[in-house]
Amino acid sequence: MTLFDAHTHLDAMAQRSGVPADDGFVASVMSQAREVGVVSAVTVGDTVGSSRWCVAAAANHPNVYAAVAVHPTEIDGLDDTDYAELEQLARDPRVVAVGETGLDYYCDRTAPAAQQEHFRRHIALAKTVGKPLMIHDRDAHADVLRILREEGAPEQVVFHAFSGDADMAGECVLAGYVLSFPGVITFKNAPALREAAAVVPLEHLLVETDAPFLTPHPHRGKPNAPRLLPLTAAALAEAVGVEPESLAAAVMENGFRVFGIPQK
Ligand SMILES: [Zn+2]
DSSP: OOOOEEOOHHHHHHHHHHHOSSHHHHHHHHHHHTTTTTTEEEOSSHHHHHHHHHHHHHOOOOOOOEOOOOGGGGTTTHHHHHHHHHHHHTTTTTTTEEEEEEEEEEOOSSSSHHHHHHHHHHHHHHHTTTTTTTEEESSOOHHHHOOOOOOOOOOEEEEETTOHHHHHHHHHHTTTTTEOOOOOOOOOOOOOHHHHHHHHGGGGGEOOOOOTTOOOOOSTTTOGGGGGGHHHHHHHHHHHTOHHHHHHHHHHHHHHHHHOOOOO
16 A cells, blocks of 8 residues: 655754754655655645755655745745746646645734735746646635636646535535645544545545644644654545545545656
8 A cells, every 4th residue: 555645844844853954854754654655745845945945855856746836924025036936946847736825814924915916826827837736725715715716727726734624625626626635634623624525536635744744643742744644544534435545546546647747
């Protein structure tokens, strides 16, 4: 059984552990992951600098892919020069998505109007480079869906760390979006998220760590890592009502298909 981690932050993991985010660190994280069957991961940028780091990590590690964008809470001062660099990075063949971008109304560091403007620019960027859009949506479900409708969604849209209810999940599936579920689905207090997962057809599912964040039960309180993905995948399989093996096969295939990675 193999698994694909659709969204992780290898640079933030190193930072959280207080070690250099170098090739040795990435190699050791990915080899620990491989031991439990997690064979591939998308490392996701949240600033221009972090995006640059992700592209370099993907260049040096064949089982690591990159996503590039500026997170909605990091958009202060983001200008045309930054967008030009993001576009250049996004065109790299090892970059499989523009993300994470979207709206975060939980964090009040950046104004909703500014977040929306930059979300629209990221949608345009994804369409310009012809890559999937990877969305961060925190307490902003209605506006994220509305802006996607207004702008016209790129061909592939992935909701990272999906946090909506079953109604929203249904709406996303209808629109052709893919839903990526995080460790939250293992939490006792998250029945609504399991109900949401239950309405999603297998071909619309991905699974992720969002490491070092959203650590699955029973490791909550400790930093997350790709090697903990099987716990989340098992909980997702149970919520969906399939065997863990079927879920794993589906998310592997979906990962390769959605991110446009040729299967070896
Ligand atoms: Zn993330």
